Amino acid sequence: MHKKLFIPGPVEVHPDVLKAMASPMIGHRMKEYGELHGRVTRGLKKLLFTNDKVFLATSSAFGVMEGAVRNLVGKRCANFCNGAFSDKWHDVTIRCGKEADAIRFDWGTPVTPDAVEKALATGKYDSMTMIHNETSTGVMSPLPEIAAVMRKFPEVMFIVDTVSSMSALKIPVDELGIDCCIFGVQKAFALPPGLAVFTASEKSLQRAADMEGRGYYFDFIEFAANDAKNNTPSTPCISLIYALDCQLQRMFAEGLENRWARHDDLAGYVRSWLTDRGFASFPAAAYRSQTLTCSRNSRGIDLAALKKGLGDAGFAFDDGYGKIKGETFRIAHMGDMTRADMDGLFAAITTILPELALSH
């Protein structure tokens, strides 16, 4: 039995998208691929509000997160860490042999503009990394405010992971001045995993051109040279790019404004279902994610048993990530989810835990 995915990635994939993946194969040096690549990158530029280059990498997000560090960190990197994925990015930076500092925030709290300003004002850094939407804690950091600070430090590469937020709300890459915006496609994009997308500003390509040790697979300069021919350095995951083409068309058919509004509505819907039942939010109210809700287990329910029961009923449920597993649980509401999908999950939860049914 397929368990419907309410975990924060991978998430449910629409049948039309799955069907697109079964399109007959083409060669990536054939003109048919060039057409597909051109159409997809044009769509992505529209979605990301950018005129920068947009590249397609056959890897999960961490491939490009590592690539960004290798291409863009020269002097020293400030890694802003407020959860499991951003902690890991610092570790990745160090493992790439780069000089870096972790600027840490308590889990459940955002990266703050003040902390960014204070760190960068030291003049020690030529690059910074941060995660817009920390999927481990359900915290969304204030990107526009941080972007405003970044304008004071034009020599610092602004490298942002939007894995679990891109397309769920407006993230205008050029207006925010992001030099390298990275996301995998199995979360907010609701595609199967294996493809990552990233942007590269002119400034970042200039930095990369002079960088030692870029390697080959994620060499930004190789990506730029190939993209000029609507192509990729090595053989891409063509089936997933078909799926992305289909999903972009579905997104534009829904309308971006409508897509953002649907995510906003769903986030509110899930939060109130939980607060009405006495569950406290893990993140502070102002920084709650638009795509997943991370709740404290304030009712002390047996999350492992709930996960098991939901699994038997056909629902994949997440009982927390990393050091807050068991203490928190997360419900994803990203991609193609609707209120009806959430109602299905809520009904299954109340069947297993009747004490969560509200008496009217």
Ligand SMILES: *Cc1c(COP(=O)(O)O)cnc(C)c1O
């Ligand atoms: C899932 C996730 C990643 C890691 O993605 P992979 O596809 O496993 O490499 C990175 N950042 C964020 C914010 C994520 O949610």
